[in-house]
Amino acid sequence: MYNFSFQNPTKLIFGEGQIAKIATSIPKDEKVLVIYGGGSIKKNGVYEQVSAALAEHSWSEFGGIEPNPGFHTCLNALEHIKANGSTFLLAVGGGSVADATKFIAGAACFDGDPLTILTEGARVHQALPLGVVLTLPATGSESNPNGVVTRYETQDKMPFYSRALYPQFAILDPTVTYSLPNKQVANGIVDAFVHTVEQYLTFPVGADLQDRFAEGILRTLIDHGPKALSEPKNYNVRANVMWSATMALNGLIGLGVPQDWSTHFIGHELTALHGMDHAQTLAVILPAMMAEQREQKREKLLQYGREVWNLEHGTEDERIERAIDETRAFFEALGVSTCLEDYGVTETHIPEIIAALKKHNLTALGEHKDITPEVSEAVLRRCL
């Protein structure tokens, strides 16, 4: 087990009816800016719950955050903050809204061009305080200090990070997810699953408890994922999916272990270049990455097969093959295709994707930093 330190300050407020707790979670003298996406919160009752909870606060709103939040949209929000004197940001939405809100919170206190936070990794030392009302379990953004913002004009999907960007609180009410389209629910489950795998399926370092926790999240998503689609109002199913997605990327399971993230980096290019949903890119890339890296990941693939998919019979190679097949079948059963061509991406697009990886200096990915552009190309060819 590697050395680590861990402190996650986000207060998690979980359960039906908890949105009302906004009222006591934000000091009454703050000027709140409610940030949201395409407006679904105005159809599913969440906006009303948030409004009611903010009855004694001064607040305004900023909608229109894109599914992959755009840099220029964030700049518009900054103008709104200046004009309204907002002092506290409340993200109401999924990971995209949370990510955008974090970027806006940091940029609002940043002395310089906010673009450099993304392009040069300029340090964010201060941020406006923020909270999250989560409406789509997926990214874990509600209790971590990370985000991704896209610059559409250059097709760059750019991550950022600062300890100043942890939300002060996150409200997770599983019932607000009842009305989500199945496609979004499935995407969220795939996202949480792959977040877990990126921190687990590397090489053993004797961190058994972290492994058990990661396997626990994967098993919970496997057990509940299909039911989340077929029984959309099953509270415990939605609650387990929501809690799993938060625990998948709040830092806990990644403590003291090597991490991969190559699937995410290649996936980001597919989203930027071809508009694929984030989770679709992960569902496509992950099984191919497992297959391509089967020797480097051999021990963990066997463990994954045994502990997550109960694979005990057959040769090692057969079990590894089966574990990869089970992973692919799980994504497909959720309705998320694992084949690139189903998204209109063909062999002819591969050079452009590889060029984008090189442009972004993503030429040594993975836990061994051995996923060169050549390996990424081989992975992509397995996805066709």
Added chain:
Amino acid sequence: MYNFSFQNPTKLIFGEGQIAKIATSIPKDEKVLVIYGGGSIKKNGVYEQVSAALAEHSWSEFGGIEPNPGFHTCLNALEHIKANGSTFLLAVGGGSVADATKFIAGAACFDGDPLTILTEGARVHQALPLGVVLTLPATGSESNPNGVVTRYETQDKMPFYSRALYPQFAILDPTVTYSLPNKQVANGIVDAFVHTVEQYLTFPVGADLQDRFAEGILRTLIDHGPKALSEPKNYNVRANVMWSATMALNGLIGLGVPQDWSTHFIGHELTALHGMDHAQTLAVILPAMMAEQREQKREKLLQYGREVWNLEHGTEDERIERAIDETRAFFEALGVSTCLEDYGVTETHIPEIIAALKKHNLTALGEHKDITPEVSEAVLRRCL
């Protein structure tokens, strides 16, 4: 799954060599009081590491905290704080030292008789800031807001709690546990195991992820417990035990689920009346409690057998019996007897134990509050 909220502010600093991080974890202008127990830290190098880390701080020390920290010892520490103007408490030791330090931290800022914190549950709103250097993985006290202090003259072991008592940081270096006597290591493993079971083995509420995490802790302790005794300098073994003990009682696995704690409450009386080690009381009571409550805990006992002990064959009753036997055998294999008479406690002592439970109003214990003094007596009779 029940509603819950969770925020654990303790920074966990984990790994070999991390004690040096005290230097940057406590502001330089604090006047530090180092609190410790019987002096083992002066033999195993921990005191030297702490001294070196505090080279640029003003600090003093207070030793002699008992294995079950005594109320009057805590009062003596308060006198020391007043005399020295200490502003930051650093617990260096196991759960007893951490518990005592929390009580002292709260009592130092308490306006009134500190005894009422224990006897009347008087609220602690403020406390001196504190940190922990953990030398014995067991209680989880290093990252939770709870403690137990004993009043020896009345044989009362009294719990207390306040959110103000979370340590600011906890340093967990597995190598400092290499020199512990096997008896203490075994006690710590039993303690962490039973903490987990008290939050897990109740009745199902659909909190699957919490169950997977609890089972993960139990499996890790089962896998590594015996090795911790036979290979005392195996880093990963000690690291997994240490991390498991912290995760067993930092609040995480108990979120949104019913909790039991009857084994602990009965055990406290055995410690107060007969001087048994805390873990010894748990090892004795837990299997008997499982047997006595087998109908109330039926579903969870079957799940525990399946997920923790891989019991898949036989009738339900056979699997439950086997799960209880495995639990008892695990404790015995660690050298902790599960038989009351091995500790000099016999049938004749039972009335006095039951009287103590009644005196402390512990007459409706367990997740169903159905463990009356009569049930506690039946449990104790199973322990003889």
